[in-house]
Amino acid sequence: MQSPVEIFQHSGGVIGVSWLMIALPLLGAAVLLLGGRRTDRWGHLLGVVMSLAAFVVAVAAFVELLGLPAGERRQAVGLYEFIPGVADMGLLIDPLSISFALLITGVGSLIHIYSIGYMSHDPDRRRFFSYLNLFVAAMLLLVLSDNYLGLFVGWEGVGLASYLLIGFWQFKPTAATAAKKAFIVNRVGDFGLLIALFTIWSVFGSFAYKNLGAGAVQDAMAGGSLSQGTVTAIGLLLLLGACGKSAQLPLQSWLLDAMEGPTPVSALIHAATMVTAGVYLVVRSGAFFEAAPTAQLVVTIVGVATLLAGAIIGCAKDDIKKGLAGSTMSQIGYMMLGAGLGPVGYAFAIAHLITHGFFKANMFLGAGSVMHAMNDEVNMRRYGGLFAVMKITAVTFFIGYLAIIGFPLLSGYYTKEGIIETAMEHNEILGWLAVLGAGLTGFYMSRMVFMTFFGKRRWADDAHPHESPSVMTVPLVLLSIGSIGLGAYLILGNRFMKFLAPAVGLPAELPEPHIFGVGTVGLATLALVAIGAAFAWFRYGAAEVPEVAPRGSFLTVFARRDLYGDALNEALFMRPGQWLTRIAVFFDNRGIDGLVNGLAAGIGGTSGRVRRIQTGYVRSYALSILFGAAVVVGALLYVGTM
């Protein structure tokens, strides 16, 4: 096995100014927020330009990085002293971070462009673009920072952007509640991440990645300053943070509600980029996880549990966005599974993350295009037969669909198959569960496509669907191209794995990806996907789809209610919390305050009745002053006569 390479200090070149990637969108956000209504007319254009500019810088930095020999492809750029003696602000440009930067700015820019059309009727479009810019800046800080503290600043920054954008239509109580819920649930994860950081600090006295590589962790363990238990704890705490951000069990509940945000937000933040930050964190912290097999095992278990849970939820949702949200949970579960499998898994996980970024953004924006056409209707039972009226949206969506179910030769096929095969080598139970998840994906995604684009038209009376304007369809086309070819490009010949090696290491034995694999696992996966799709066809393609959802079996209800995740949270945390709050408030008013009031009244020479303090205060005041003065005089006299 080959370890990650050393981190070099860089100066000059495009990489030297890679901070522009963060600064430009941040500037955009600041101008739009401070400029107010004056910038309404051109605000969206500024937003797009800033995002595109960041993309250009990212591409240039990428090219420059490729120009370096593989052993030098980890370049740190120092910026300034952030907290003296604790951490500096600095960026790390390496294959891992630049992959993310390209995804964030590339897909991000397409979504910015799409939003020009999607939000064209919204009076607050400028504010929307300022938040999008803010998000891009924070997300780039998260992935580009060369230390955990900077990562944490970006980490909470994207949480803020997510909060603002989920609650963008804050006048809707549901949107405001969903935004708050997302932030609070994320903070539970952040709590874990914080403790992980403190533990890292107490052992290493540094947050910089360059001091926290595999070598440093091994030395610390060999030297006895880092115990196995501590490193496992660090891994599990980091995982808790990752679960919050990436909507993994048990912190998944916020993501479905987050669909209250405008659809481009769901595409950018809650599908393509932010929710994958947890995967980034686990991969970036590979040094700790590789030293803690227990933590790694838990990562894979969480991944598998979530990939199944998300898929089951996706099977029962009639709301197209919630269906896609369940799917996102599930796909990130795959990535998390991969991230728990060491360097081979990392490469497939990040590759799947990138292809997923394309095909899921593609489908979310497609869903947005459908909603745009259908007066913001999200219920797929009121769709049907839309293929005929919006061909570009339908075809691009269909491509995304084929990619996600792992149709041979498309993007998702290679990346997901890679994760499943790697998992199978580690643990057959997890591997077969991941295969089962693929079958479920085949079902729920086919169901979505059939209900939306095929079958009878079940539209509302006032719906007059039409194809969206080109500012929205062009991004769809570009994203669908990525959904077709990117997977093969990244996986075949282990191209991406080798590219990523300087950042995460390279396994001793490389897998041998085929253009079309004919192994047992691959064929079994395809067979299950086909069965799932066929089942969906019989129930939602060939058969009539009722406009009102049937009551459904126990399992359907279970899935519709998000596997009772919310019910569980309410029973375990919310209601006890409310009681605790009420008791505490009562205790504070009556208990402590009552006691002290009584005491004060007693000292003041009035009766012990609490109410008396309100009437007897002048006396109490006077008595206290008198008493105080007496002590002073007495003491001074005493000292003076000594």
Added chain:
Amino acid sequence: MPWLSTLMAVPVLGAVGVSLVKNDKLAKQVALAVSLVVLALTVVMATRFDPASAERFQFAEVHQWIPRFGVHYGVGVDGIALVLIALSALLVPIVILASWHDADGTGAAAPPKRSVRTYFALLLVLEAMMIGVFAATDVFLFYVFFEAMLIPMYFMIGSYGGVQRSYAAVKFLLYSLFGGLLMLVAVIALYVVAEKNTFMFPELIGAIQDPGTQKWLFLGFFIAFAVKAPLWPFHTWLPDAAAQAPAGAAVLLVGVLDKVGTYGMLRFCLELFPEASKFFTPLVIVLAVVGIVYGAIVAIGQTDMKRLIAYTSISHFGFIALGVFAMTKDAGAGATLYMVNHGFSTGALFLIAGFLIYRRGSSRIADYGGVQKVSPVLAGTFLIAGLSGLSLPGLSTFVSEFMVLMGSYERYKVAAIIAASGVVLAAIYILWMYQRTMNGPTAESVKGFTDLNARERWVVGPLVALLIVFGFFPKPMLDVINPAVDKTLSSVHVTPFTPAVAEKKGAGQ
């Protein structure tokens, strides 16, 4: 030039001037101008401060006051005192501008018109005392300022406050006097036992060696500071006082006066009674951690904006006390920075809440809803202030909270972990309050709201700007604070924190 005496004399003279002016509007303008002069002088003084200087207290002035008892007029600042004086000098003009109409009897729920001149004169007198209390290097002088500060605040709450102002003002005064008396006894005992015939702080360091005596004297000081800060369970006066005080007075009360408590712990308790401080550390840390969680939980349950903000402060004072008594460099510097940042953060929250109350005439959360739609700038600044209350990275409060928690974790892991749960609770109390007031459909009573006017933007703007600038670039403040904290901790004789890796290496050599 006697910088510190000038800083105190200018507002006192200004107060005299303000009370002599016949015209209310002119009185306000004079008050604002005077406070701006003080701010400008403070800025100049701060630029002349040398963090690397071997001299601990700079701009020092020492004059005999009561020679018979060794009482001095002694002032001087180290980095800790300097940043707190700067905070005071900054908040006063902001508060004056924010309180422009507080005594006019205008606004939706204003108390009857009172003397405008007196109000602004009281503000300036208070400013002089706030500067004095942080500048005092004589323990007796400190005590005098500590008590005297109560008087202007008592009148500001009692005469210019809300419906229950008398009750709140008296409660505030009684609590403080109770603490103050204990401290007075301890101050005098310190003088007697030390047998140095002086109250000068630098000469009293290390003067008390007997552990038993240290413990008693520590308690006298500590309880006074714990009431002032306030630390759980001495906190119940604060929600009443803060809720009844006019918003501007509440800012100075919670933003500066309460800091005297935590400042006192850091300066006097730790340095004068190091052994006792270590002895009582477990107790104080328990109180601090309980306060963090308890204050946050009770804040969640509040139905009144100002009371809610007051309870969040109780939680935050727990963080500060934890940082002070963790006795590590990171926690101590974090706690000092926290005192300053909390002033910006809570200041902004109270003032914007005050703007809301001025418009609506109620501080009940349930009386609002959907303000974002009608007053987006007001809502936006309220959100930023709120986010600083939950220590969002990118805002200065994050740096201090992170340092306190990290520094406490270096020594007290369990306490730090429990305290860190505050980050989740803070998200709940802030965002829930924000949602109830600003989000949702616009309430009928809110529909006529105007957005922030120019004066109000000048009030909020500087605070928001400082929160953001120091959020990304806290170095200028930490460079001043760090050496002073080092110096303080060196008097306490604690072993500094070393990371496990370095420790092993050191042992190996």
